[in-house]
Amino acid sequence: xxxxxxxxxxxxxxxxxxxxxxxxxxxxxxxxxxxxxxxxxxxxxxxxxxxxxxxxxxxxxxxxxxxxxxxxxxxxxxxxxxxxxxxxxxxxxxxxxxxxxxxxxxxxxxxxxxxxxxxxxxxxxxxxxxxxxxxxxxxxxxxxxxxxxxxxxxxxxxxxxxxxxxxxxxxxxxxxxxxxxxxxxxxxxxxxxxxxxxxxxxxxxxxxxxxxxxxxxxxxxxxxxxxxxxxxxxxxxxxxxxxxxxxxxxxxxxxxxxxxxxxxxxxxxxxxxxxxxxxxxxxxxxxxxxxxxxxxxxxxxxxxxxxxxxxxxxxxxxxxxxxxxxxxxxxxxxxxxxxxxxxxxxxxx
Numbered sequence: 001x002x003x004x005x006x007x008x009x010x011x012x013x014x015x016x017x018x019x020x021x022x023x024x025x026x027x028x029x030x031x032x033x034x035x036x037x038x039x040x041x042x043x044x045x046x047x048x049x050x051x052x053x054x055x056x057x058x059x060x061x062x063x064x065x066x067x068x069x070x071x072x073x074x075x076x077x078x079x080x081x082x083x084x085x086x087x088x089x090x091x092x093x094x095x096x097x098x099x100x101x102x103x104x105x106x107x108x109x110x111x112x113x114x115x116x117x118x119x120x121x122x123x124x125x126x127x128x129x130x131x132x133x134x135x136x137x138x139x140x141x142x143x144x145x146x147x148x149x150x151x152x153x154x155x156x157x158x159x160x161x162x163x164x165x166x167x168x169x170x171x172x173x174x175x176x177x178x179x180x181x182x183x184x185x186x187x188x189x190x191x192x193x194x195x196x197x198x199x200x201x202x203x204x205x206x207x208x209x210x211x212x213x214x215x216x217x218x219x220x221x222x223x224x225x226x227x228x229x230x231x232x233x234x235x236x237x238x239x240x241x242x243x244x245x246x247x248x249x250x251x252x253x254x255x256x257x258x259x260x261x262x263x264x265x266x267x268x269x270x271x272x273x274x275x276x277x278x279x280x281x282x283x284x285x286x287x288x289x290x291x292x293x294x295x296x297x298x299x300x301x302x303x304x305x306x307x308x309x310x311x312x313x314x315x316x317x318x319x320x321x322x323x324x325x326x327x328x329x330x331x332x333x334x335x336x337x338x339x340x341x342x343x344x345x346x347x348x349x
Contacts, residue, residue, distance in 0.1 A: 002038040003078065005071035005098075007031050007049075008349065009064070012294055012322045016129075028052060030294050031067050032348050033091075035074065035098040036106075045102030046348060047094035048297035050264045056291075057240055057265070058090040067091060082270055086242045093268035097300045108299055108328075108345055115306040121336040122306055125150040125182060125313045130157035136166055144170075147334035150180040150207075150313040156188025160197065167204040176205035180313065187214035187236060194224055202229035208258055211235040222254045233258035235289075238275070239265050247278055256284060260315070262291040269304050276308070289315030295328035296348070302330065302337055 009031050029051055036044035049067065051059050060066075066088060070077045077084065078099065085092035100110045114120035126143035128136055128151060136153070143151055151170070155163045170181065181204065189197055189212045201209060208231040213220060215237040225232050234256045241247055251259075259279060261272045272288070279286055288305040290298050298319045305314050316337050319330055329343025 003035055003074045004038050004041070005033060005035045005074040006349070007033045007067050007071050010294065010324075012292075013324050014321055015323050016321075025053070025292075028292055030297070031064070031094065032296065033067065033071065033094045033098050034349055035095075035102050037102070043102065043106040044349075045098040045100065045104075045106050046108070046296055047097030047099075047101065047300070048293055049090045049094035050291060050293040050297050051090055052265075052292055055236075055239075055265075056090055058088050063091075070095070082267070086267065089239075089242075089267035089271070090264045092271070093263050093297070096268040096270065097297070100300075108296070109303070110300055111303040111307045113303065113307050116303060116339050116341070118339060118341045120306070121333075121338045122302055122316060123150070123313045124317045124332075124335055124337050125152045125180075125315055126335060127315065127317055128153045130154040132158060133162045133166065137169070140166065140170065144174075144179075149178070149335055150182065152182040152184060152315065154186065155183050156185045160200075164200060164204075167201070167206075171204050180207045181205070182207045182210070184210035184235065185212045187211050189213050191217065191220045194220075195227060198224070198228050198230060206230050208233045210260060211237060215239070218250065218253045221256075225254055225256050228257075231257035233260050235260040235262070238262075242267060242271070244274060244278075247275065251278055251282055251284060255282075259284060259286045261286055261288045263288070263301055263304070264291045264293060264297060269300075272304075285312070286310070287312040287314055290318045292318055292321070294322065294325050295319055295330055296326070299328060299330055299339075302339070 009029060011027050011029050013027055031049040033047045034044050053059055081095055101108060104110060109116050126148035128139045183206060191213055194212045210233045241250055261275060263269060263272050266272055287310055290301050302316050319325060327344060327346035329340045331338055
């Protein structure tokens with residue numbers, strides 16, 4: 001097989017500006033990578049290199065040149081690419097998706113299942129982006145009206161007491177059995193205040209909190225996970241931890257209750273499977289979350305997550321946040337992500 005490859009960039013526009021741990025986002029870039037066999041150019045696989053400015057390890061000045069070089073030398077690059085691209089997790093993910101898609105006939109069905117046949121669905125959480133109290137309250141109400149049974153609130157951007165009042169409002173209407181609540185602090189708490197804030201949050205029967213303190217503070221995070229009144233999920237903590245020995249060490253030191261797998265940030269599905277295997281050995285649970293990919297990346301993550309048979313609601317609702325996402329067979333009905341076998345893919349190249 002003599003492979004050929006090319007790429008193009010797309011800038012996604014958000015329907016409404018949303019707050020993240022890195023500030024307010026109005027736009028974000030992705031690069032589509034296309035791979036085909038020179039002897040059969042009508043069939044190609046496509047992957048998405050999705051980058052969150054300020055967060056993704058791939059967010060470097062030479063990113064475009066690295067993608068260009070990979071496409072130009074694709075036959076050499078695919079040899080041991082998981083190792084070569086360890087420091088470029090979003091490119092690694094995109095190439096893995098493109099090659100898997102090509103191997104499966106270039107139909108964007110990477111993992112055939114009851115999900116891709118339209119027989120089954122994936123339950124997802126409703127994401128409430130950071131904003132002022134009024135904005136967040138409006139977004140919460142919209143998700144509740146849409147029928148979501150699990151909400152994830154980004155916290156840490158406004159006054160903590162106001163965030164507690166939002167949780168109090170939700171719990172005044174919906175019990176723990178009726179609505180699961182997750183919060184994501186994106187490392188907003190200081191080590192000194194974290195446990196006190198976790199005690200206050202625990203009053204509202206939360207499922208979990210993601211990344212209460214900044215990453216790379218293993219001892220402090222370990223102490224939190226040991227003393228916490230509510231389960232802690234590691235998120236940003238996983239970024240840049242690429243070596244299996246380092247992964248084992250981190251899990252053994254911190255002993256988290258959960259980890260969050262974002263394939264674009266941890267290096268794709270092989271890397272995610274490695275995390276899952278290590279967690280299963282340690283009785284640590286996990287779920288998958290998209291990282292603001294467009295529909296090409298989201299489609300791949302959803303198909304992979306489905307075949308893993310994880311029963312928790314997944315974080316795969318971000319495909320609706322863009323004004324210029326490409327058409328795809330994916331669609332949302334209430335809190336369920338579904339795939340229509342009759343759906344069409346929009347033109348990319």
